[in-house]
Amino acid sequence: MTPHTLEVLEFFRIAEIIAGYCKSEEARERCLQKRPLQDAAEITAAKELGRDILSFLQADEPLPIRNLPPLDSVLKQLHTVGVCLTVEELYAAGLLALQVGELKAWAIKQKQTDSTACTLIESIPPLPQTEQAVFSFIDKNGALRDIPSLTAIRKKMQRIEADIEKTMRSYCTDESTKGMLQTPTPVLRNGRQVIAVRSNFKGRIKGIIHEYSQSGQSFYLEPESIVLRNNELMRAQAEYEQELHRLLVSISAKLAEEAEALEQAYELVLELDCAAAAARWAYTENGVFVPDTGNAQYFYLQAARHPLLGAAAVPIDLKLAAEDRILIITGPNTGGKTVSLKTAALFVLLNQTGWPVLAGEETRLPVFRYVGCAIGDEQSLDRSLSTFSAYMRTVGELLEAADEESLILLDELGSGTDPQEGGALAMAILDELFARRSRVFVTSHHGVLKNYAYRKSGCVNASVSFDEATLRPSYRILMGIPGESRAVDIAEKNGLSPDVIRAARAYMADSSADAAALIKGLMEKHEQLAVFEREKDETEKALREKQRRFDLNALKLRQKEQVLRSQGYKRLNDLFEQKRNEIENLVREIQEGELTHEKTSKLKQFFADFGQTLAEEQTDIRNEQEELSALQQALRNREQDQAHGKPANGMSATGAPVSEILTEGMEVLIPHLHRRGVIIRKEKKNWLVAVDTVKMTFPADKLEPLNLSGTAPLRTPQVVVEAELHKESRPELELRLLGMRLDEAEKHLQNQLDLALMHNMQEFSIVHGKGNGVLQTMVQEKLAAAPYVAEFFFARPEHGGTGKTIVRLR
Numbered sequence: 001m002t003p004h005t006l007e008v009l010e011f012f013r014i015a016e017i018i019a020g021y022c023k024s025e026e027a028r029e030r031c032l033q034k035r036p037l038q039d040a041a042e043i044t045a046a047k048e049l050g051r052d053i054l055s056f057l058q059a060d061e062p063l064p065i066r067n068l069p070p071l072d073s074v075l076k077q078l079h080t081v082g083v084c085l086t087v088e089e090l091y092a093a094g095l096l097a098l099q100v101g102e103l104k105a106w107a108i109k110q111k112q113t114d115s116t117a118c119t120l121i122e123s124i125p126p127l128p129q130t131e132q133a134v135f136s137f138i139d140k141n142g143a144l145r146d147i148p149s150l151t152a153i154r155k156k157m158q159r160i161e162a163d164i165e166k167t168m169r170s171y172c173t174d175e176s177t178k179g180m181l182q183t184p185t186p187v188l189r190n191g192r193q194v195i196a197v198r199s200n201f202k203g204r205i206k207g208i209i210h211e212y213s214q215s216g217q218s219f220y221l222e223p224e225s226i227v228l229r230n231n232e233l234m235r236a237q238a239e240y241e242q243e244l245h246r247l248l249v250s251i252s253a254k255l256a257e258e259a260e261a262l263e264q265a266y267e268l269v270l271e272l273d274c275a276a277a278a279a280r281w282a283y284t285e286n287g288v289f290v291p292d293t294g295n296a297q298y299f300y301l302q303a304a305r306h307p308l309l310g311a312a313a314v315p316i317d318l319k320l321a322a323e324d325r326i327l328i329i330t331g332p333n334t335g336g337k338t339v340s341l342k343t344a345a346l347f348v349l350l351n352q353t354g355w356p357v358l359a360g361e362e363t364r365l366p367v368f369r370y371v372g373c374a375i376g377d378e379q380s381l382d383r384s385l386s387t388f389s390a391y392m393r394t395v396g397e398l399l400e401a402a403d404e405e406s407l408i409l410l411d412e413l414g415s416g417t418d419p420q421e422g423g424a425l426a427m428a429i430l431d432e433l434f435a436r437r438s439r440v441f442v443t444s445h446h447g448v449l450k451n452y453a454y455r456k457s458g459c460v461n462a463s464v465s466f467d468e469a470t471l472r473p474s475y476r477i478l479m480g481i482p483g484e485s486r487a488v489d490i491a492e493k494n495g496l497s498p499d500v501i502r503a504a505r506a507y508m509a510d511s512s513a514d515a516a517a518l519i520k521g522l523m524e525k526h527e528q529l530a531v532f533e534r535e536k537d538e539t540e541k542a543l544r545e546k547q548r549r550f551d552l553n554a555l556k557l558r559q560k561e562q563v564l565r566s567q568g569y570k571r572l573n574d575l576f577e578q579k580r581n582e583i584e585n586l587v588r589e590i591q592e593g594e595l596t597h598e599k600t601s602k603l604k605q606f607f608a609d610f611g612q613t614l615a616e617e618q619t620d621i622r623n624e625q626e627e628l629s630a631l632q633q634a635l636r637n638r639e640q641d642q643a644h645g646k647p648a649n650g651m652s653a654t655g656a657p658v659s660e661i662l663t664e665g666m667e668v669l670i671p672h673l674h675r676r677g678v679i680i681r682k683e684k685k686n687w688l689v690a691v692d693t694v695k696m697t698f699p700a701d702k703l704e705p706l707n708l709s710g711t712a713p714l715r716t717p718q719v720v721v722e723a724e725l726h727k728e729s730r731p732e733l734e735l736r737l738l739g740m741r742l743d744e745a746e747k748h749l750q751n752q753l754d755l756a757l758m759h760n761m762q763e764f765s766i767v768h769g770k771g772n773g774v775l776q777t778m779v780q781e782k783l784a785a786a787p788y789v790a791e792f793f794f795a796r797p798e799h800g801g802t803g804k805t806i807v808r809l810r
Contacts, residue, residue: 027273046354058769094134282356286772302360331464404437
């Protein structure tokens, strides 16, 4: 990546923005020095670290990174024997030790073994000796502590200073001397306290004259009575400096023992600061760290926004399959063609630096060895400052460097010269780049290149869309469709004479009407295809949901059938075991003594009771089987009605409205809860239904009668069935959706709701983070649409705030 390419694509400006999120000045400098990488493993590691830190930000658990003073010079000094660091330098090293401790405590609190950030923090060497040595000498605010040896000297100095002050005050207050003074207060000269005496009183006060005033009207005198005390003070100050130096050398030696650990810790903390800065930018601007494509070399931008355009950026989608090598974008001027090229290439550079891009989660970008560009507007997005010759010279340099691991950007290829020659030259250049297997993004107004893209395999047309109503570009990319330049329409919109416009249209009529109509028809077909694809996706999603619910119901029925069968067998086994014991007792009574009429009657009564009991048990089992069959038939009827487009709710099997059939005591199915219940009574427009041990209110269209034959209502089974999707599947107390794609997160949420219902879990939480709000919105909509959810709300700020939702089921 040449500096020219980085400058043209605004890489340095984005680096400055990201560096502004760093906490320390040294990290900002290192962030500004970062450049795109070429090693896939290094790129992946950098993005994994940033993505992990971003997930903690979204969960309101940011890394505790602090502002650290620069330490490079301090660390270099530690390799010098007998080094004496200053108090400020020791404090800077102590702050690093504190930072390491805070990070390690934070990592332990997270308890995540698969966290890249936590793993990196664990690799930072601890600095216990540095922290103990520094902060036994300096407090957390950087001030010296009360060191006994220093404190004793300071007290001595304070006593001397008090004596000096008292003596000097006597000169200023004594009636015999105060009139001699130029000023009523002592002053400092050369670190010693002196008094300003008027020149005409020279010799009246004994002492040492230090200097005269410029006017000569006064001189500065150190009284003889103060000289000795000042000398004592200076000796005490020297003693203090010597003791302080001795302590600093001793503490510096302890830090020198951990010099290598300090250097390693500093480097890793700065690396975390730089990665956290990129994550903070992504969090603020709703950016994403692009997942790796592996061996798949397809190029896809989803809702990409150029970072420098801010709120004015129109999200663009751009797709290029792995086998496609050239993308030719055409369309009107000021339509966003060049911006699209710059956005695509800039995102490649940001991705290979390990930084996020402002795009959707489905964005995928290959890794390129070389990115080159020939863009005429190096200073703006809508002005060309290059001549044709300079442009060709740049293209020639790109051809020399291009290979299959290169991304080449060619803006307005073939322009600036004769259209026919320019178009031929453009196709020859593209042929050469295609032979080199380079990825090429081209913008052009040449109609011949539109045909070139259709005729050449591996070459794709695209265009920037144009609003027919307002005659303005909409800045969206239409893949597979060439665009019109619309120069005449734009000229008319910008005030060109109507006569000139009519003449221009007349010249165009014969040569381009057919092509324009063809392009317009293709764009309409493209829009229709896009609508069809959206409808198809929605239909497929609905079918998958219907199949999921059907499979769940079928599973419940099979499990219920198995439970009822096993309960029936158990009852019969218990019954036969009981009767066998009774028969044995009767046989034993008969064998003991004579056979009497009473014994014979007792035996007959036993067989009569046994037959009646057996008949009752068989009747109970048959009733339960009939109930199960009725439930299965109701499920089949509902699925058949939905498959044929019939109303799934609100109508009975006979076609009559359910509200006219429901009666008190009737057994009903509540499909959306996968439960059965018995109607208690009607309340206004709704029905009060007993579901297991809970009474709930439902509208008529949410109930399906299970007994429409006119017979007595079916008896509620006396069993409780707890169905599971898998033997080991159980609902989570805290469902974490962080890092999941939208469809994956929605699937996990639905599975959690199903499991919570089946296991009678009344409350759980969902961690979805904040981010760009996609997961949060999906969770809110999903929960709002689920009737078995009683309420849901955000967690308290200390427990996750808006990044976490608490759910309570009915």
